[in-house]
Amino acid sequence: MPVTPGTPHEVLNQPPAFEDVNLFEADAPLREALEREGGGAFRARVSSFGALLGSARVLALGREANRHAPELLTHDRFGHRIDEVAFHPAWHEVMRLAMDASLHNLPWREPVPGAQAARSALHLLLSQVEAGACCPLTMTFACVPALRHEKDVYEALAPALRGTEYDPRLVPLAEKRSVLVGMAMTEKQGGSDVRANTTRAEPGGAPGEYRLTGHKWFCSAPMSDAFLTLAQAERGLSCFLVPRVLPDGARNPFAIQRLKDKLGNRSNASSEVEYRGTTGRMLGEEGRGVRTILEMVHHTRLDCVTASAGLMRHALAQAAHHAAHRSAFGRRLADQPLMQAVLADLALEVEAATALALRLSRAYDEGPEDEAARYFARIATAVGKYWVCKRAPSAIYEAMECLGGNGYVEESPLPRLYREAPVNAIWEGSGNVICLDVLRAMAREPESLPALLGELRLARGGHPAFDAACAELERELRGPADAEARARGVVERMALALEASLLLRATPEIGEAFCAARLAGSGGLLFGALPAGVDRRGLLERLERGRT
Numbered sequence: 001m002p003v004t005p006g007t008p009h010e011v012l013n014q015p016p017a018f019e020d021v022n023l024f025e026a027d028a029p030l031r032e033a034l035e036r037e038g039g040g041a042f043r044a045r046v047s048s049f050g051a052l053l054g055s056a057r058v059l060a061l062g063r064e065a066n067r068h069a070p071e072l073l074t075h076d077r078f079g080h081r082i083d084e085v086a087f088h089p090a091w092h093e094v095m096r097l098a099m100d101a102s103l104h105n106l107p108w109r110e111p112v113p114g115a116q117a118a119r120s121a122l123h124l125l126l127s128q129v130e131a132g133a134c135c136p137l138t139m140t141f142a143c144v145p146a147l148r149h150e151k152d153v154y155e156a157l158a159p160a161l162r163g164t165e166y167d168p169r170l171v172p173l174a175e176k177r178s179v180l181v182g183m184a185m186t187e188k189q190g191g192s193d194v195r196a197n198t199t200r201a202e203p204g205g206a207p208g209e210y211r212l213t214g215h216k217w218f219c220s221a222p223m224s225d226a227f228l229t230l231a232q233a234e235r236g237l238s239c240f241l242v243p244r245v246l247p248d249g250a251r252n253p254f255a256i257q258r259l260k261d262k263l264g265n266r267s268n269a270s271s272e273v274e275y276r277g278t279t280g281r282m283l284g285e286e287g288r289g290v291r292t293i294l295e296m297v298h299h300t301r302l303d304c305v306t307a308s309a310g311l312m313r314h315a316l317a318q319a320a321h322h323a324a325h326r327s328a329f330g331r332r333l334a335d336q337p338l339m340q341a342v343l344a345d346l347a348l349e350v351e352a353a354t355a356l357a358l359r360l361s362r363a364y365d366e367g368p369e370d371e372a373a374r375y376f377a378r379i380a381t382a383v384g385k386y387w388v389c390k391r392a393p394s395a396i397y398e399a400m401e402c403l404g405g406n407g408y409v410e411e412s413p414l415p416r417l418y419r420e421a422p423v424n425a426i427w428e429g430s431g432n433v434i435c436l437d438v439l440r441a442m443a444r445e446p447e448s449l450p451a452l453l454g455e456l457r458l459a460r461g462g463h464p465a466f467d468a469a470c471a472e473l474e475r476e477l478r479g480p481a482d483a484e485a486r487a488r489g490v491v492e493r494m495a496l497a498l499e500a501s502l503l504l505r506a507t508p509e510i511g512e513a514f515c516a517a518r519l520a521g522s523g524g525l526l527f528g529a530l531p532a533g534v535d536r537r538g539l540l541e542r543l544e545r546g547r548t
């Protein structure tokens with residue numbers, strides 16, 4: 001290694017940059033899950049997206065979009081209110097690339113088997129490189145099932161919803177080549193309990209139109225072209241579509257008060273807004289707003305799982321890369337037994353999260369034709385949202401430590417991944433609310449629990465700890481009536497059993513390692529304390545094969 005002119009020392013024992021890696025081809029669990037869950041026909045497309053995202057150029061875009069946070073422009077220089085947000089060019093470029101890949105609409109644009117699984121794979125890949133952009137893309141994807149409640153509104157928007165050309169212009173919806181659609185529910189006095197919403201909606205304007213007055217405390221991606229929002233109409237909380245620009249080209253009143261100064265997710269603008277006689281079109285039945293928007297919420301929850309799996313995967317890939325190139329005490333870190341235990345344990349977590357995310361997507365693929373798949377998706381999405389999102393921060397933290405001090409420094413991607421991770425557990429239903437949602441699914445849609453248990457039973461006999469965990473779960477479900485207080489424990493058991501069931505069937509040796517480490521009671525509370533007898537080599541070899 002040459003001495004850099006002007007410095008008195010050689011730079012030794014630092015890894016090369018992690019770049020120009022095909023993030024899909026390097027990821028054995030994702031490759032296999034895409035195939036297994038029906039998305040094989042999309043493999044080439046997902047692979048080329050993985051190559052694009054892993055290129056030095058696009059990895060740099062992800063960094064830049066986060067270093068240069070969006071800026072609120074309330075007024076133009078002449079004092080007119082404009083309520084716009086200015087983004088760094090890197091943000092626009094990431095949005096363009098992702099929309100070009102159909103990340104925001106693949107299953108609606110190409111409604112063929114496997115499209116959901118393929119879109120989830122695309123999403124899992126993007127979350128590794130620029131998770132902020134995932135937010136508007138997810139909401140745009142997720143709004144479609146809710147918009148379908150209002151046929152004429154949906155049909156008018158459908159061509160633009162199917163568009164793949166990023167079109168950031170604020171122009172009337174009818175002129176857009178593609179649209180982004182956000183979601184504004186949370187108010188100051190309540191986010192989980194949206195029934196507390198105070199925004200009012202009075203009929204006004206054309207038939208079906210209302211004027212909205214009130215506020216939203218969190219409204220991400222405020223440069224979207226329209227928002228699904230909730231407001232109180234005469235017969236109760238109802239769902240509305242609020243466009244940013246009215247058909248005559250005038251701006252719909254949408255006063256952005258502030259942008260949130262967030263822990264992470266910094267490239268993405270999240271705002272506080274006020275509606276001041278803002279025009280909205282009612283979607284679905286008056287007074288049934290929560291029901292109308294719920295399908296959007298379920299689809300965004302799916303993406304919380306996928307994004308969390310992606311964040312963990314990238315942290316692991318960075319840790320494995322570092323360990324392979326860094327030596328301490330005369331040996332590569334990757335060859336040291338304790339580092340191997342940490343990496344293998346993290347790999348196990350990523351295997352499970354990836355398998356679960358893609359299995360969920362298949363249920364969304366099958367849902368329209370298959371009632372059991374719909375029930376499975378209903379309950380398993382909430383279970384996955386709780387568990388995978390909650391596992392991500394600690395897994396990423398542990399991966400950060402594998403890089404030593406370099407992992408704590410902003411030039412490394414680890415701090416960004418770490419700051420991003422908790423949001424997936426908070427938004428779209430925070431942990432407790434999600435656990436209560438699992439109970440609600442079991443009570444209101446009694447077919448959902450058997451759908452979940454049926455999926456578990458497919459792996460019966462795969463490992464004694466798995467069989468015992470399933471029996472214990474069923475006992476717990478028959479348990480005393482304090483279900484609310486026990487909900488976290490029950491949902492955790494469901495999640496672990498589901499992940500084990502998937503892994504045992506997909507890759508039995510990894511499933512067995514998972515059962516030993518997560519179900520048999522002999523694994524540690526922190527990553528890296530794998531019980532004796534767990535096959536670390538298999539996990540590490542899969543990681544190694546995918547590494548540059």
Ligand SMILES: Cc1cc2nc3c(=O)[nH]c(=O)nc-3n(C[C@H](O)[C@H](O)[C@H](O)COP(=O)(O)OP(=O)(O)OC[C@H]3O[C@@H](n4cnc5c(N)ncnc54)[C@H](O)[C@@H]3O)c2cc1C
Nearest residue numbers: 183184185186190191192218219220270427428430432433
């Ligand atoms: C970065 C970011 C972007 C966001 N973007 C949007 C957006 O675009 N649109 C939007 O509408 N919202 C958005 N949100 C808001 C988000 O969805 C809410 O913050 C979330 O739903 C929680 O609501 P809350 O903040 O009002 O907390 P609360 O509802 O007050 O909940 C606080 C805590 O209490 C718990 N809790 C609530 N009810 C119960 C109960 N019955 N039993 C036990 N525990 C309970 C919750 O799990 C949570 O941990 C965003 C949030 C963040 C952080």
